[in-house]
Amino acid sequence: MAIRVNPKLIDELEVYGAEDVQNCYHCGNCSAVCPFSKEPYIFPRRPMRYLQMGLEDKLKGSLEPWLCYYCGQCSEECPRGAEPGETMMSLRRWLTSKYDFTGISRAFYKSGKVELFTVIGAALLTALGFVLWAVLRGGDINSYDGPNAFLPAASIHIFDWALAGVLLALLLTNCGRMWWFTLGRDKQLRTPFWLYLKKLYLLPLHFVTQKRFATCERKRPWAVHLALVVSYLIMLVLIMFFLDLMWSGPEIDWRVHVFGYIATVGLLGTTIFALRARLKKAEPLYAHSHETDWIFLILLIFAAFTGILQHILHRVGFDAAANVTYIVHLMGVVPMLGLEVPFSKWSHLAYRPLAMYFSAIRAEAKERAEKEAVEPTLAAQPVA
């Protein structure tokens, strides 16, 4: 098979944040200090080599970037200041844009301005749509729930499911492309169907526990990330299945709201932590911030704050204010979900667990293939 080289690849990656790849002289220090780098997935040095050589297809088929959690040990010990950790992060951004067939993701990563304006546009469109719809169907601005509600829970519920359906469809297509690049396209690799079934448990396991992240020497980023994920999962379940209970008021329904409060504390706490850490560049993980990272965090914190505010306003009986705040809340949430999940930073919620899943399949398929072939040699053979 011919290998096509893209000599501009290393320059293209610059907008994704990888600025120092050319400094690398391949001593292998980074791979050796990385707690995740195990055969057959040796990184970050190997992806950096691909990058220097412009092997775009190889990179596109790499799972390694997703196996890195950016603890930053590699960058700290790099003798050349080549920032392998940041390179892996940039590769994740680049891969996200490659998995996305619409090209929107690419546009977002290439220019923070494009993403910002799209987000603002989507927010305005959301507000306009909901207001128009509420006014046209004769909703009462002074009523939050009940038959005359400005935005009735049942309709929002339908909207939620519709949005979720679109997002899922987009995300699944991207995941399908990811599968094609990493496993499907590889003709040499024999991956029987039962192997996919055998490793299927890995998907929910990694999604819920973030178990691999905990392998890093620094535990705090993992704890923060886990708290964020769990909080979001709680919120997701509440909104997708118990929206009517959440909606009714003004008295607090403790059966659902207690979970809502826990999730809110989790969301707010982790987001503020991440924001502070990025501002202070507290850890290698937070030292380099891409524009997309900022937009993501700002949307998160915006959604959390407006959500809390509308909750309070509704409980204390300011229904009109609560309705307005809710629309503002939607102005944050809809672009956040609609744009970030399929096209930007948030898509890693699907790619990461999938990468663990795929990597386990590929590793086992390789192992089986190797067992059939000859035993490999231990190290460089002397010439003698």
Place this chain on the structure above:
Amino acid sequence: MRTGVFIVQANEEGLEGVNLHAVELYAANLPHVEKVRNLGVRPRLDPLALAEEIKASGLERVVIAGDSPGFFKPVFTRAMALAGADTDEVRLASFREHGATGMGTPRAESIVACAVYGVPFPLAARPGTTATVPGTLIIGGGVAGIQAALEIADAGKPVYLVERQPTIGGHMAMFDKTFPTLDCAACILTPKMVAVGQHEMIDLMTYSEVEDISGSPGHYKVRVRKKARHVDIEACVACNTCSEVCPRSASSEFDSGIAARKAIYIPFPQAVPNAYVLDEASCLYFESGGEKCGVCAKKCPKECIDLTEKDQIVEFEVGNVVIATGYDVYDATKIERYGYGKFPNVITALEFERITNASGPTGGKIVTKVLRHNKRKKVDEWVLDPEGPPPNRVAIIHCVGSRDAQHNPYCSRVCCMYSLKFAHLVREKLPEATCYEFYIDMRAFGKGYEEFAERIQAEGTYVVRGRTARIVEENGQMVLKGEDIVQDRMVDMPVDLVILAVGLVPARGSDRLAAMLGIARDEDGWFSELDYNSDPTDTERGGVFVAGACQAPKDIPDTVAQASAVAAGVLKSVNTGRGLDSRADLSLSEIEARARSLARV
């Protein structure tokens, strides 16, 4: 001639001590300069745009100024051709090459001025000559100092050789073999050392340090402190009686600390001068203020030990000074991940040299350290025992402290080759052992070096590309972790002995010496030569020369060659009675005026 000055920077920080803004202003005020532009840090230049610029200003000559401007010459030459101008009129003003590092902004300005006038800098900035007295001071008695001293003394001129240690020989005396010929280092060096010791034209001052140098080129006044040796060099016959009775011991400098010596000792049997020395720091007599011990003086059959001897100050005048202070090895404890100092069997290259040396503490047997109970101190200690277990797996790690942004950015040049030599010695003495070399790039640059590297590989040493990341202990076994880049696999290997190929750093005290002589050092601390290409042995200060590794890491052949070259420079001035003055003393206006007058001719 309408001239444009373009300034380029190699990095954001710029050259130390050079104010680029001042240089720009200065250049703008030079005659014929139409345009001065700072192109910034490592600019990506477009020859078409440059050609337009050249045309627009009607430039007939272009000066590229900065740190290593030669990188940009091709693009400017092309731009000049595109603009229809004379391509020969692209002039370089190289700050680094002509010593702006250390000499500051006026030097950079004078380099630019020469380029603008189209006059080579070394020509315009050639110092005058001055009367020179015949004596030569050589600082450092390693192979560089020895070679230079012999060359000058053999020509019949007086030499003062000052060495800090009690013996001359330097690092080379510690080595077992030399690469790539695998000759015995001592067999080459010892005759030279003896020749120095016996030479009537060489005044050898060991265990001495240069305290002060003053005066001007051709007439340097030198003050040397001869530390109290407490042993009469002439009378001592090296019978070892004093050492036998001495109750105190300390770690031996000559054996890189892996063996002990007494407080009164001889560094090694072939030391020159072949006399013992009393180390006050470890001596019980001096520790107790003269109340205890003193048994060596009582037992000495030649009665040549004088415990009351004091430091002596010697003053003399010389015409030339040769710096041959060599290097120290990088402190491996600074790199925690290799566990030097923590694991007993992680050793440095110099320690291995002593272990494998037939005159070393193990008699040349390669062994690993074993845990022994020290009855006197009542502690368990890791000791080298000639009968100890030989290592089965030996790993040699290259580039320790070198080529690393966090330690030394430069390549230490000799480590690849000495590491290969080690592999040969291990395989020769322990044919059963496996030996691994972990390298980044194999730098076998000299005559016969590549062949040597291939031979070592052919002998059965595993040469693995990939720097080791760390040494850890797992279940009482040292384990080496790294990546094998060629085989594309992780290395996770038990090892018995790890040799760290530590890099070279400037010798301790280089900063003081540079200040004393008023010469510059580069960013890494090595002494700066006058001109990297054409005057590699001279310095900015007239009559001060550099030889060997004190200028930059060097192997033995290069060191010897440079030392001989220095001798030629010294002899030139001594024979004619006139040597070069200091270039450092030339002022900006002098250089500029000279450049202007040369340009008119």
